[in-house]
Amino acid sequence: MYGPDDCFLFVYGTLKRGLANHDYLNGATFVSSGHVVGTIWWLTAGIPIIRVPTKSIMVRGNHADPDDDIQRLKIVEQRPPRSHGAPLVDGEIFKLPREKFVQLLPRIDALEDFHGPESSVYIRVAVMAIPDIETGMEPLAAWTYVDANPQLLRKPIMKGGFP
Numbered sequence: 001m002y003g004p005d006d007c008f009l010f011v012y013g014t015l016k017r018g019l020a021n022h023d024y025l026n027g028a029t030f031v032s033s034g035h036v037v038g039t040i041w042w043l044t045a046g047i048p049i050i051r052v053p054t055k056s057i058m059v060r061g062n063h064a065d066p067d068d069d070i071q072r073l074k075i076v077e078q079r080p081p082r083s084h085g086a087p088l089v090d091g092e093i094f095k096l097p098r099e100k101f102v103q104l105l106p107r108i109d110a111l112e113d114f115h116g117p118e119s120s121v122y123i124r125v126a127v128m129a130i131p132d133i134e135t136g137m138e139p140l141a142a143w144t145y146v147d148a149n150p151q152l153l154r155k156p157i158m159k160g161g162f163p
Contacts (some may be wrong), residue, residue, distance in 0.1 A: 007101035008142035010129040012091035013048040028094040032131035035088035041153040049147045061124030066105040112145045123148040
């Protein structure tokens with residue numbers, strides 16, 4: 001279903017199919033609906049954002065070199081963290097060939113206001129994404145955008161995902 005050079009992105013807000021910013025994923029292939037461990041919140045600006053447990057973060061993106069981020073993920077991917085019984089955020093998993101991922105990432109980083117791990121509303125991290133059970137797929141490492149500043153969180157979204 002996927003090869004060693006494929007990269008995955010977990011989206012939970014306006015990048016989802018049918019929503020306002022899905023066109024940013026031009027060239028990506030929908031893999032499955034899925035989940036990541038965490039909680040989803042509204043930012044004070046009325047935008048959804050997720051918080052994931054620190055132990056769930058496999059790699060933090062560095063913005064300057066997406067290709068380096070992918071290499072660092074391949075090193076830790078052999079030992080994925082597990083979380084049982086934790087709350088889950090609903091979203092969608094997309095697959096992109098590595099070259100396309102590296103090409104699209106700066107544009108998505110800009111949309112998500114990711115300028116590096118210290119100066120952003122969102123940070124890009126790799127976590128384990130859990131495809132829907134009926135796919136028969138194992139959890140896989142996927143990049144997503146999570147909160148960089150908990151003080152901006154306004155209130156939790158009570159269900160598992162953004163509409």
